[in-house]
Amino acid sequence: MKIIKVKKGQILQRNGDLNSKVYQVESGLLRSYSIDSKGKEHIYMFAPEGWIITDNVSSDVPADLFIDVLEDSVVIQRDKDEIIVTDTEKLIKRIGVLQKRIIMLMSATAIERYEHFISTYPDIVQRVPQKLIASYLGITPEALSAAKGSRARK
Amino acid sequence: MKIIKVKKGQILQRNGDLNSKVYQVESGLLRSYSIDSKGKEHIYMFAPEGWIITDNVSSDVPADLFIDVLEDSVVIQRDKDEIIVTDTEKLIKRIGVLQKRIIMLMSATAIERYEHFISTYPDIVQRVPQKLIASYLGITPEALSAAKGSRARK
DNA sequence: CAATTACATTAATGTACATTAAGAATTTCT
């Protein structure tokens, strides 16, 4: 267990690393994302204060995700094996969030995804550039800009 | 706790129901799915023997998902509150699976998703019609048929 | 086992979003 201060832009974990760490955000903002075969980034999650972020593949397998720092942050870094999860309640909640996200990705349009996002994470919207939100929603920044435009126009 | 025999086509849970149940599949095959605003089905998961299937929204909220029966099955039905999850390991694994699925939905083409599916769930492919696999992958049956065609042709 | 119903394939047309590119606005840095 180690408390570390990290700076915006710093990369805590790279795709392919042995991923043995779990990060608990005390203050600031982290994100995890993947990079696909065409070099495009896809944000998997944002982690503001109070959140836990890690790569949920088993710890003996190379990481799928990158984890980096969006705002100067203080995080508690722990080894996966030194963690005993007591709060299964929280895990089940997270599964619920992922379930919603999957349904969303399969059925919702660009605008619908955006509206759902701002109502679910209003604070994040203020804190990160729009193109990162687009990346989380699974659309391009241009498409998001256009969607917002057509929404305002009515 | 109740052991029940269910027949193909039977619906165990509907969208909007108070969803207080968890189903453990002893034999057979269940699935969960949502229906979007345009009436389209989107399969969230398949649950063959040994799997647990439920709607992961909190039990005091109406269900997002339908759960129904794809093959005559024997399932153990439990109330959510009578369950104490001991195997957090399993929950974390499931989060890992959902993570992969989300990345997949955001970055992979129709064929890539299909290939990933058949290598991950080779048995399911044999047991359900292709249109259900398409629904799980987030594409139409027509698109899947076309993707398979162009793949074979090289 | 004939009749019905469900499923798969193919092809034509449509559409939401991607891509590319360029200029405007905002933020960051020295």
Next chain:
DNA sequence: AGAAATTCTTAATGTACATTAATGTAATTG
């Protein structure tokens, strides 16, 4: 504050997949 870099917007063009529809094939059921 001013320069540089990043981000946002707009518009033209492209593309993967959706939709619709028709035909063929396999699976169910009476």
